[in-house]
Amino acid sequence: MTTVDHTCARCGARASGPEGGLPPGWSVATSDRGVDRLCAACTRENVRSIEARLDEDWW
Ligand SMILES: [Zn+2]
Numbered sequence: 001m002t003t004v005d006h007t008c009a010r011c012g013a014r015a016s017g018p019e020g021g022l023p024p025g026w027s028v029a030t031s032d033r034g035v036d037r038l039c040a041a042c043t044r045e046n047v048r049s050i051e052a053r054l055d056e057d058w059w
Pocket of ligand 1: 008009010011012013038039040041042043
């Protein structure tokens with residue numbers, strides 16, 4: 001399996017992961033610019049902000 005360096009779109013952290021995939025704990029988020037890769041730490045932050053947004057929509 002080929003591994004490549006991935007760079008977090010938010011904080012710039014780097015980690016190696018499978019080509020075409022993601023390092024453990026990372027996620028992808030679609031934005032206006034296309035697909036962003038987020039590291040594990042930023043993924044947690046992103047999930048929290050999504051949940052906050054859902055709460056606002058709910059009310
Ligand atoms: Zn990050």
